[in-house]
Amino acid sequence: MASHFSGVLQLTDLDDFITPSQECVKPVKVEKKQGKSVAKIQIEDDGSYVQVNQDGGKKKLEKAKITLNDCLACSGCITSAESVLITQQSHEELFKVLRNNKANATEQKVVVVSVSPQSRASLAAHYNLSSSEAGRRLTSFFKGLGVHHVFDTSFSRTFSLLESQREFVERFQRKEQDSKALPMLTSACPGWICYAEKTHGEFILPYISTTRSPQQMMGTLVKGYFAEQQGLSPQQIYHVAVMPCFDKKLEASRSDFYMSKAETREVDCVITSGEVQKMLEEENVSLNNVEPAAPDTMFSSVCGDEFLSHAGSGSGGYLHHVFTYAAKQLFGEEVQELTYKTLRNKDFQEVTLEKDGVVLLCFASTYGFRNIQNLVQKLKRGKSPYHFVEVMACPSGCLNGGGQVKASSGQNPKELLQKVEELYKAESSLSPEDDTRVAELYQSWLNSVGEERAKELLHTQYHTVEKMTNWTHYEVVMNDYRIVQI
Numbered sequence: 001m002a003s004h005f006s007g008v009l010q011l012t013d014l015d016d017f018i019t020p021s022q023e024c025v026k027p028v029k030v031e032k033k034q035g036k037s038v039a040k041i042q043i044e045d046d047g048s049y050v051q052v053n054q055d056g057g058k059k060k061l062e063k064a065k066i067t068l069n070d071c072l073a074c075s076g077c078i079t080s081a082e083s084v085l086i087t088q089q090s091h092e093e094l095f096k097v098l099r100n101n102k103a104n105a106t107e108q109k110v111v112v113v114s115v116s117p118q119s120r121a122s123l124a125a126h127y128n129l130s131s132s133e134a135g136r137r138l139t140s141f142f143k144g145l146g147v148h149h150v151f152d153t154s155f156s157r158t159f160s161l162l163e164s165q166r167e168f169v170e171r172f173q174r175k176e177q178d179s180k181a182l183p184m185l186t187s188a189c190p191g192w193i194c195y196a197e198k199t200h201g202e203f204i205l206p207y208i209s210t211t212r213s214p215q216q217m218m219g220t221l222v223k224g225y226f227a228e229q230q231g232l233s234p235q236q237i238y239h240v241a242v243m244p245c246f247d248k249k250l251e252a253s254r255s256d257f258y259m260s261k262a263e264t265r266e267v268d269c270v271i272t273s274g275e276v277q278k279m280l281e282e283e284n285v286s287l288n289n290v291e292p293a294a295p296d297t298m299f300s301s302v303c304g305d306e307f308l309s310h311a312g313s314g315s316g317g318y319l320h321h322v323f324t325y326a327a328k329q330l331f332g333e334e335v336q337e338l339t340y341k342t343l344r345n346k347d348f349q350e351v352t353l354e355k356d357g358v359v360l361l362c363f364a365s366t367y368g369f370r371n372i373q374n375l376v377q378k379l380k381r382g383k384s385p386y387h388f389v390e391v392m393a394c395p396s397g398c399l400n401g402g403g404q405v406k407a408s409s410g411q412n413p414k415e416l417l418q419k420v421e422e423l424y425k426a427e428s429s430l431s432p433e434d435d436t437r438v439a440e441l442y443q444s445w446l447n448s449v450g451e452e453r454a455k456e457l458l459h460t461q462y463h464t465v466e467k468m469t470n471w472t473h474y475e476v477v478m479n480d481y482r483i484v485q486i
Contacts, residue, residue, distance in 0.1 A: 041061070111238045112148065114152070116244060145283075184207065188213040211459055221299055233262060235264045253265070318390045366392075
């Protein structure tokens with residue numbers, strides 16, 4: 001049977017592809033009737049589940065396939081039920097739109113590609129280029145395919161950092177009245193958000209920052225401000241984001257980021273760094289041989305031909321910028337350099353601000369689900385000392401995302417990651433407050449739409465999902481093993 005899934009998805013070592021002949025099922029609810037004794041459940045030879053009542057009567061239990069709303073984004077499986085989603089979120093779909101544009105001059109889509117700095121660094125490492133050089137060559141490559149505009153999500157990340165800073169100070173100032181104002185947990189990682197919504201629900205969601213991720217900030221910029229400036233409807237734009245992470249495909253598909261009035265998503269398609277590499281290979285092109293082109297400056301953080309980034313971690317620098325901003329705004333302290341203290345492992349680090357022996361601020365970065373689970377348990381026991389936590393699902397953060405270009409044959413993955421980190425950090429950094437273009441947009445665009453509309457454009461919300469423990473029976477098949485709870 002022909003596969004509908006991206007070739008990159010099948011080749012990745014995440015082990016997150018299940019063929020249509022296999023099944024992955026979510027919990028199946030079995031209604032309990034009062035006054036009846038508990039029945040037994042037996043597994044038939046064909047793997048189906050049968051409920052056996054005390055009188056010997058049998059009833060085959062229904063299996064319910066996982067949908068996008070059930071997905072925990074755990075990289076455990078992607079089923080055939082998701083074939084439509086994955087097809088829409090693949091580089092093949094981008095090629096299809098570009099082909100349609102060439103074939104139909106009257107109904108063209110304006111194609112916009114937004115490239116993340118983590119993806120730039122990953123592709124730069126693979127082709128032995130600087131991150132800025134890779135960015136310029138990617139701009140040229142995409143435009144050669146028929147893409148109209150290529151933007152840089154470091155620009156939209158400036159909005160995310162500014163909004164995170166302000167949100168933290170507001171939360172800190174009301175911490176005495178609101179027991180769940182702190183710690184503020186970052187929201188840029190969709191894998192972590194899915195886990196929080198579907199595993200800890202109402203307990204954890206109030207702690208999570210409402211600030212949109214850079215991907216979705218760019219989504220509202222492109223389908224909102226850019227569309228207005230170009231005299232286009234949001235539907236006339238096809239917006240593609242290049243990201244280091246497969247979970248970003250899920251984020252783009254969230255109903256919160258669907259423009260109901262315009263009947264379009266803010267981000268139509270997400271492709272990973274690895275998928276861009278595959279596009280280059282399918283076009284028989286090496287990035288080394290592509291003539292560089294000047295980046296589009298409308299939504300790009302650049303100085304001349306050089307791309308600019310943000311100080312701090314490779315996952316966006318949220319801890320760094322929120323910490324320095326809060327120290328100055330709340331306590332009048334100018335922090336020039338942050339000192340990180342490693343705790344359990346390199347993916348769990350702490351930063352504190354002390355004055356006269358008193359801890360004023362205590363921040364942490366927590367990467368990987370092992371550390372995330374430890375953090376959540378501390379919160380549940382009321383023993384978390386933190387005011388702010390930068391949370392990312394991937395060990396080593398976004399630069400090590402599952403969608404990044406994989407190590408070539410004979411290459412050590414750790415050495416590759418180190419190279420990606422060096423290239424990422426080699427870019428000159430820009431303070432969010434010093435980005436004049438972003439400041440202009442706050443004045444000209446966001447002030448003009450009003451405070452409530454600005455909040456809607458730059459922030460989001462989360463949703464509690466019923467826990468698995470509310471179900472009496474489930475079967476999960478993934479990674480060639482089966483878990484059965486009765």
